[in-house]
């Protein structure tokens with residue numbers, strides 16, 4: 042395994058701190074009405090958080106190309122699930138008679 | 140014998156004897172089995188588990204066929220009938236078809252075919268078997284404590300809000316068994332990447348390896364989605380969170396999207412390994428390299444990939460957008476292309492081959508015809524207009540049984556017969572084998588062909604009573620199911636019998652080319668005495684003596700030695 046890379050403890054604390062801050066931001070943003078942007082903002086924060094976890098806590102940043110490729114493939118495949126499901130929801134009303 | 144060169148390999152002895160030491164007699168006692176990490180023993184453990192589950196699912200099927208013998212509802216109540224088809228579906232899909240080939244033939248053969256001692260994670264492999272059994276026990280608990288209804292598809296909001304049967308228990312069983320699937324898939328992927336013997340390049344992998352690799356990718360990617368979806372069902376049912384039930388603010392079509400995002404790829408989990416078996420059988424029994432090796436291998440990967448973008452063909456009449464439906468219909472047509480590539484290549488492999496009609500090939504030929512019918516009728520169903528008429532009718536039931544039973548189970552049985560000499564060290568009885576293959580083929584068609592007609596005439600699926608004019612087709616179907624039942628019972632009996640009584644097989648009774656045939660039968664625990672070094676291409680028959688064998692009698696043997 043190439044994941045022998047040892048990170049300084051400081052990195053972990055910083056990432057942890059970032060996650061905490063973002064959690065607080067999520068909670069605060071939820072109390073402000075941004076209209077259509079509500080979901081977008083919440084999702085952006087969530088994606089940032091999960092990216093931090095994957096890169097640092099799961100060591101993907103320091104792993105082999107194969108591991109990185111696998112992660113990217115997984116995300117791509119999740120996009121298929123979400124994207125193609127949305128084709129249904131987005132276009133459902135296109136054909137209703139106006 | 141460690142180096143495989145193009146020189147003649149040692150010929151199969153005419154009267155082989157069982158080797159003194161092999162994986163079956165390496166250690167004894169229940170504990171040596173229950174704690175084994177030998178992939179071959181785990182394969183046999185899995186075989187026992189899924190055979191039991193198949194029997195339970197089969198009993199439910201027979202009860203349904205008996206009820207349907209006559210038009211009125213007489214044998215069982217409507218509630219009981221609902222439970223029968225639900226439990227039949229759950230058991231057959233998750234506790235037989237999904238694990239069937241990967242966990243038995245796959246577990247046994249994946250390491251052997253690439254010249255490895257075992258899978259990459261032997262302990263995870265054992266854990267997978269335990270998880271499977273725990274899942275099975277939980278599901279059986281759901282059955283014994285009153286059963287579950289609503290269909291194997293768990294459609295919401297019926298399953299989350301309105302059923303009073305053991306939905307959560309059954310879903311928990313499936314959830315747990317799902318982890319056994321993930322572990323098997325992970326194990327196969329890592330094994331294929333990391334454990335290949337020197338010289339075993341990707342292009343030299345047997346086609347069975349390619350299809351199991353593709354299957355494993357689906358297992359790892361898709362199964363978690365099923366797990367999450369079933370968990371959401373449990374959350375809505377127990378805690379009344381509005382996820383799928385519109386009355387609580389949820390969206391029922393979302394459930395169908397999530398469920399079929401797993402379950403369409405899942406049908407390829409069932410058929411891809413079967414296709415791998417068929418590639419091996421057809422090559423060995425026509426003694427030819429499969430026509431278009433690269434295309435058969437590539438089409439497995441293409442099926443795994445495209446299989447993920449067709450799921451909404453199960454939802455054409457569920458109120459989805461017509462534009463989305465159009466895309467999913469088109470993609471469904473596209474996914475049939477790689478399947479067709481395989482069918483044509485298998486047929487071309489047979490062309491001018493040196494064919495011997497042994498039992499495994501009979502099963503393979505049965506597969507070829509039945510899978511083609513199943514696949515073609517899939518195209519009928521993927522047509523937006525026609526599907527409105529035949530959706531949720533017996534036409535759909537016939538379609539997927541042609542593929543799952545006519546395809547996967549034929550391949551599974553063909554594979555069991557083909558590798559039985561390797562697994563047990565002895566031949567199966569040829570005459571009985573051919574008889575069972577024939578019975579199954581005839582019984583199968585008699586059971587399921589009438590269901591195409593019934594469906595076209597408008598008989599809906601999941602009903603236990605019907606108008607009298609449909610009766611003749613139902614009678615035919617029930618008659619066929621009885622023949623099918625006998626056909627399945629036979630191999631169970633004669634294979635058990637053959638384990639002690641049949642002639643000894645020897646290392647390579649078929650004159651096959653795979654690495655698994657270059658070691659003794661049954662193999663030693665570590666498969667090969669020394670790690671083989673591969674210098675031959677896959678399916679290179681030069682120098683491999685034609686089968687001298689399957690010595691059932693001196694006389695028959697003489698017809699094979701020329």
Ligand code: HEM
Nearest residue numbers: 406409410452453471475514517518520521530531539542
């Ligand atoms: C050749 C490619 C295939 C196509 C185009 C296809 C198409 C379809 C379509 C459109 C349906 C939905 C019918 C309806 O509910 O109205 C369907 C149902 C089904 N198919 Fe296929 N199919 C294909 C291959 C397979 C394979 C390989 C399997 C199994 C190994 C399979 C198993 C099923 C099952 C289980 C259902 C019914 C699920 C249910 O509603 O309970 N199909 N197929």
Ligand SMILES: [Cu+2]
Nearest residue numbers: 403450452453
């Ligand atoms: Cu499908």
